[in-house]
Amino acid sequence: MNTPFHLDDHKRRSQPLAPPPERYFEQLPMRVMARVQPDAAPGLAGSWGWLQQLSAPVRTALASAVVLGGFAASFFLNQPSSTPIPRYSVASLAAVPQAEMVQYLLASEQRVTLTDLAEVASPALATPDAYLQASPAELQDALDAQPSDETYF
Template sequence: MKTPFSLSQYPRRAGQSLSSPPPGYFDRLPAQVMARVAPPARPAPLAWLLRAPAALRTGLASTLLLGTFAASLWLGGGPATSFPTTATSLDQVPQAQLIDYLTSGETHVDMLDLSELPAPRAGAASPYLHASASELNEALDGQPTPDDPGAL
């Protein structure tokens, strides 16, 4: 078993006399250490821009913004083309396809739907709707009515 260690059992040696540090040594020490450790300072890439007056910086920013806008217009090919209106696009739909759409079971057109539509142009339907009275009566007779028990 080991004997317990006690520092008081060992006499002190006469120590060497230590000299005191030069005056101000500990005041200068942090700066000396940081100077050795810190990398050399490099100037920022656009440091001149940060030192420029505010008016010059604003002018450069607005010129860059307007130049980008002009370049996008020039490279984009000019203004966007106009899209066909609803009336012109409906003129291109064949009459048979329109009738099939309106008479299908999925489409339920009632008076409320028609009341929300804008007023039609004069003669807008004349190019593609040429129905006789007998065709209209046949199409209307084929529609289910709310009184018909098979309609629900």
């Protein structure tokens, strides 16, 4: 248990402490700086000593260039490859006759649902080199022929 402490219970000194020497506080920063000289680390002088020779703005510019270079390198190394991925599964599935596919689906115990068919990727359709020039009447006929769902209206 701590005993209570009251400042008024303790007597003050009758004489103040001795004053500091003449011009002590003016000389103090120079004395401290003289004692604290930057010592070169033994391992740092050989390999990274040239870095300490550079001025502060040059070191800052060098550090920012290294960070930017690392970011750019990681960005370019994580880009997807420019070669197209071949669609072997679509090409091999297209080569299977439809009669064999139906026979396989009917013979298996698992039934194929509409959601399974909706998730199958369709083969890439050949797009024309140039867009077709259609008249407004032809476009309206094509849009009218599309099935519409009433829930969206």
